[in-house]
Amino acid sequence: MTDLPHDLVRTLLTVVDEGTFDAAAAALYVTPSAVSQRVKALEQRTGRVLLVRTKPVRPTESGQVIVRLARRLAALEDGARRELGIAAGSGPARLPIAVNADSLATWLLPALTRVPQDGQVCVELHREDEAHTAALLREGRVMAAVTSLAEPVAGCAVRPLGLARYLAVASPGFAARHLSDGPVADRLPDAPVIIFDRRDETQDRFVRALAPERAGAGPHRNYVPSTEGFCAMVVAGHGWGLVPASQAEPLLRSGALTQLAPERPWDVPLYWQQWKLEVPALSLVADAITATAAELLLPPVPRSFTGPA
Numbered sequence: 001m002t003d004l005p006h007d008l009v010r011t012l013l014t015v016v017d018e019g020t021f022d023a024a025a026a027a028l029y030v031t032p033s034a035v036s037q038r039v040k041a042l043e044q045r046t047g048r049v050l051l052v053r054t055k056p057v058r059p060t061e062s063g064q065v066i067v068r069l070a071r072r073l074a075a076l077e078d079g080a081r082r083e084l085g086i087a088a089g090s091g092p093a094r095l096p097i098a099v100n101a102d103s104l105a106t107w108l109l110p111a112l113t114r115v116p117q118d119g120q121v122c123v124e125l126h127r128e129d130e131a132h133t134a135a136l137l138r139e140g141r142v143m144a145a146v147t148s149l150a151e152p153v154a155g156c157a158v159r160p161l162g163l164a165r166y167l168a169v170a171s172p173g174f175a176a177r178h179l180s181d182g183p184v185a186d187r188l189p190d191a192p193v194i195i196f197d198r199r200d201e202t203q204d205r206f207v208r209a210l211a212p213e214r215a216g217a218g219p220h221r222n223y224v225p226s227t228e229g230f231c232a233m234v235v236a237g238h239g240w241g242l243v244p245a246s247q248a249e250p251l252l253r254s255g256a257l258t259q260l261a262p263e264r265p266w267d268v269p270l271y272w273q274q275w276k277l278e279v280p281a282l283s284l285v286a287d288a289i290t291a292t293a294a295e296l297l298l299p300p301v302p303r304s305f306t307g308p309a
């Protein structure tokens with residue numbers, strides 16, 4: 001059986017985390033040439049190409065297997081050090097976690113304030129759409145994720161967090177200009193829309209659910225990859241959009257926004273997926289996140305108009 005030396009495996013993980021051979025060399029206090037030689041040695045041992053040499057580098061499918069192994073080894077080694085009481089020189093436990101932008105902007109940061117502020121845990125948040133955060137788990141880039149995927153990624157455990165509610169809203173002026181000449185289901189598909197980015201299908205799914213004969217929202221699309229900026233663009237009247245209820249409700253009360261389909265909120269089920277490892281720091285963060293989600297999200301039960309994962 002081909003052995004996988006720990007130093008070679010750790011080097012590959014560092015290259016993936018840092019993004020380039022030069023940055024990995026700086027992190028490991030070796031030369032870029034040494035890093036390159038270690039990666040090549042590991043590729044020779046496995047008989048596989050492990051990295052796509054782009055900037056930043058990307059692990060191949062085989063490389064993802066090694067990255068997952070490396071991160072698990074690092075987590076287990078850190079846990080063993082702490083149990084032995086020799087963690088002082090190893091620094092805090094680093095937890096890479098994938099989370100969608102809306103959760104990050106609304107409820108996840110309050111959850112992290114519940115984690116003991118003793119310097120023993122640091123998080124590295126990776127922002128990604130909730131439909132795609134699980135991919136970062138598969139690649140080994142993160143140890144846990146807030147995701148809309150209920151099916152567990154291999155080697156992961158799943159907990160339901162709750163339903164993130166979105167409301168279809170627009171400014172009163174926008175609604176008067178674009179949506180006043182007929183039923184919302186007829187007018188909305190052709191109205192200008194705000195979309196987070198090109199991977200965001202939420203508004204299209206909402207339109208298809210509201211008007212099944214339509215393919216999705218119309219061609220007049222404004223892309224705004226920021227939760228706060230997204231809401232601001234809707235308030236400014238540039239388009240309609242699905243805004244997290246916690247953001248929309250104060251603006252509805254003030255009259256800055258109007259709800260377009262009050263009887264049809266859009267609920268997105270969220271789940272917490274994490275590696276099946278006994279890592280105390282990860283358990284602390286997981287407990288804080290699930291407890292906060294239970295308070296700030298809707299219960300994880302079917303709703304009449306729930307957005308598909």
